[in-house]
Amino acid sequence: MEMKPPFETIVTEHAAMVLRVCRAVLGPHTDADDAWSETFLAALRAYPELPASANVEAWLVTIAHRKAIDVTRARQRHAIPTDTVPERPSTIGNPGSADHDLWNTVKALPTKQRQAVAYHYLGGLPYQEIAEILGGTTDAARRAAADGIKNLRTTLRHPVKEAKE
Amino acid sequence: MNDTTHPSAPDNSRAVADFSTQLLAATEPAPEHLRLLHQRLENSADAAGILDIAYTTIDSPVGPLLLAATEKGLLRVAFEVEDHDTVLEKLQSKVSPRILRAPRRLDIAAREIDDYFARRRTAFDLPLDYSLSRGFRGIVQRHLPEIAYGSTQSYKEVAELVGNPHAVRAVGTACATNPLPIVVPCHRVLRTDGTLGGYVGGLEAKTALLTLESVA
Numbered sequence: 001m002e003m004k005p006p007f008e009t010i011v012t013e014h015a016a017m018v019l020r021v022c023r024a025v026l027g028p029h030t031d032a033d034d035a036w037s038e039t040f041l042a043a044l045r046a047y048p049e050l051p052a053s054a055n056v057e058a059w060l061v062t063i064a065h066r067k068a069i070d071v072t073r074a075r076q077r078h079a080i081p082t083d084t085v086p087e088r089p090s091t092i093g094n095p096g097s098a099d100h101d102l103w104n105t106v107k108a109l110p111t112k113q114r115q116a117v118a119y120h121y122l123g124g125l126p127y128q129e130i131a132e133i134l135g136g137t138t139d140a141a142r143r144a145a146a147d148g149i150k151n152l153r154t155t156l157r158h159p160v161k162e163a164k165e
Numbered sequence: 166m167n168d169t170t171h172p173s174a175p176d177n178s179r180a181v182a183d184f185s186t187q188l189l190a191a192t193e194p195a196p197e198h199l200r201l202l203h204q205r206l207e208n209s210a211d212a213a214g215i216l217d218i219a220y221t222t223i224d225s226p227v228g229p230l231l232l233a234a235t236e237k238g239l240l241r242v243a244f245e246v247e248d249h250d251t252v253l254e255k256l257q258s259k260v261s262p263r264i265l266r267a268p269r270r271l272d273i274a275a276r277e278i279d280d281y282f283a284r285r286r287t288a289f290d291l292p293l294d295y296s297l298s299r300g301f302r303g304i305v306q307r308h309l310p311e312i313a314y315g316s317t318q319s320y321k322e323v324a325e326l327v328g329n330p331h332a333v334r335a336v337g338t339a340c341a342t343n344p345l346p347i348v349v350p351c352h353r354v355l356r357t358d359g360t361l362g363g364y365v366g367g368l369e370a371k372t373a374l375l376t377l378e379s380v381a
Binding site for chain 2: 008015023036121149153
């Protein structure tokens with residue numbers, strides 16, 4: 001029987017990937033941190049039932065996709081005018097400015113393109129898995145990622161700078 | 166190269182590959198940020214009651230020790246010679262795969278073990294989870310803490326004390342498979358002739374523990 005690694009191994013191996021994906025979808029702020037935390041908490045809860053043969057990246061990105069939607073909805077609910085809660089600054093880590101330009105450019109992409117870029121180029125998922133997460137065909141997922149990358153490259157005329165967190 | 170549908174594909178796919186490499190480099194999260202997120206996960210998993218096994222590693226005079234605990238108590242102490250990764254894999258298959266490096270739950274155990282090695286402590290006072298100690302082995306392992314600090318018993322004596330005088334070899338097995346060495350003092354069990362017998366952490370470690378206790 002194939003052995004599943006302890007959950008700690010899953011976190012160690014995929015923590016950075018999931019954070020990249022959450023930041024690409026939500027921006028490099030506490031929203032992304034919240035989505036990351038909710039993703040790994042939900043994954044830990046469900047881990048005993050995950051088959052040993054499962055594609056862990058696809059499983060995590062699928063959860064992150066749902067948690068990012070939850071966080072977005074929660075933010076929209078909190079955005080009503082009567083709500084006086086100010087936007088929280090990031091409590092952990094402070095994304096540098098070069099980093100910020102990049103994330104802002106990613107954020108400006110149409111949703112489908114942003115998700116496809118995040119899940120393929122940052123999450124490492126094949127287009128077939130992305131199609132399952134986003135709905136639609138594999139070709140549509142491939143096109144969305146290609147268009148997204150094209151748009152990013154056009155906008156970021158200069159080469160991507162190193163993040164200085 | 167032969168892709169006729171995209172005449173510019175070779176150049177373009179090369180450029181995209183370069184760009185995506187740059188993208189990954191530029192979006193590499195800071196290790197400190199990931200460390201804090203991990204800590205947050207440890208706390209929320211514990212609060213949600215789904216941190217089945219928390220573990221940490223500590224340094225000791227007998228080498229690095231792995232400490233693992235459930236919500237019930239200390240579940241496992243492992244020497245480096247047992248290979249900590251292997252021990253964790255066994256815990257995942259025997260107990261639960263919901264395992265995180267989460268040192269806070271091991272704070273008391275770590276402190277008591279430190280105190281023991283500093284000769285500030287002669288007995289452990291912390292909740293133990295005996296789930297890994299089944300049957301006769303479990304009976305023997307539960308008896309071991311009755312052997313006082315600085316004293317020893319023979320495998321034969323232990324067999325008699327647990328009411329099974331002929332089970333000398335089984336007592337040996339129980340000591341060899343003790344999931345909580347140091348805290349459950351299987352190192353205080355010797356052969357009848359006074360020689361060491363075996364030890365899960367190696368004979369050097371057994372000698373070190375007995376020496377530590379004898380000069381107290």
